Amino acid sequence: MSHIYVYSPSSAVRDKAAVRRGIARLKAAGHEVELDPATFATHMRFAGDDDTRLAAIGRAAASGADVALITRGGYGLTRLLPRLPYKAIDQSVRKGMRWVGLSDFTAFQCAVLARTGTVTWAGPAVGEDFGTEGEPDEVMQACFGDLVSGQGEGAGWRLPVSERVEAMRPVHGVLWGGNLAILVTLAGTPWLPRIEGGILFIEDVHEHPYRVERMLTQLLYAGVLGRQKAIVFGHFTNYKPAPHDKGFKLGTVIDWLRSQVRAPVFTALPFGHVPTKVALPVGAEVHLAVEGRDAFLLWGHRH
Structure with missing residues (x-):
């Protein structure tokens, strides 16, 4: 093949x-x-x-x-x-x-x-x-197969009930991002691309929500998040809550972020350190479309 x-x-x-x-x-x-x-x-x-x-x-x-x-x-x-x-x-x-x-x-x-x-x-x-x-994972294998064959045209997933959108115009921009800790490490260096009007996706592993928020504040104050048209959370996995969190959780971080940026913030993208992961073209022009709880990243036929 x-x-x-x-x-x-x-x-x-x-x-x-x-x-x-x-x-x-x-x-x-x-x-x-x-x-x-x-x-x-x-x-x-x-x-x-x-x-x-x-x-x-x-x-x-x-x-x-x-x-x-x-x-x-x-x-x-x-x-x-x-x-x-x-x-x-x-x-x-x-x-x-x-x-x-x-x-x-x-x-x-x-x-x-x-x-x-x-x-x-x-x-x-x-x-x-x-x-x-x-x-x-079957989804991972199928998405990789589409990537290898050059037949992949997009990725879809189901949003949480709380993020249901009745009507939203599709967002168009460069898809970029990946591991949040790495993105923050690159901030202020020549190696972080300056994407205007992009669609940023993020994920991480072994990072407590307060550390996720701290990293997001770095990107926020550096002006990175304010330049994006949409921010999409993948999975944040393998961290342990602490008794003194007293209700502070990843959802708290997401709510805070929504109060800080104008761009829509969505979650549950099947990507990260999890078995079920889609394949995403980093640097490609994509459309983000949301209808009800159905979200789609579409890039068409791309080799």
């Missing part, structure tokens, strides 16, 4: 069995899977030292693959941003390659978008998504 290049640009692979299961499943689905020689490299907490991981990215760009897919996120890409092979990445996309990942990969995506305007894809990772002990 497609040629998939698997590489490790961030943290070292700790669960090698999961990555191998993911590779086996991709092959069973008919894909040709090429494994970067440094996929399982280790240097401290990283998948090889900086030069090793930069070389892996360069090999991915030169591979001629249809998809470059990360093994996992973690940490490591922010320290590589000044040295990424931007021209090679841009050229690979022009030839049809889709760069796919999430979490720490947000740094790569934002920097590439800021430097070149190139579209990459927020989507699954080999270990976390294809390497599960049970059967991988």
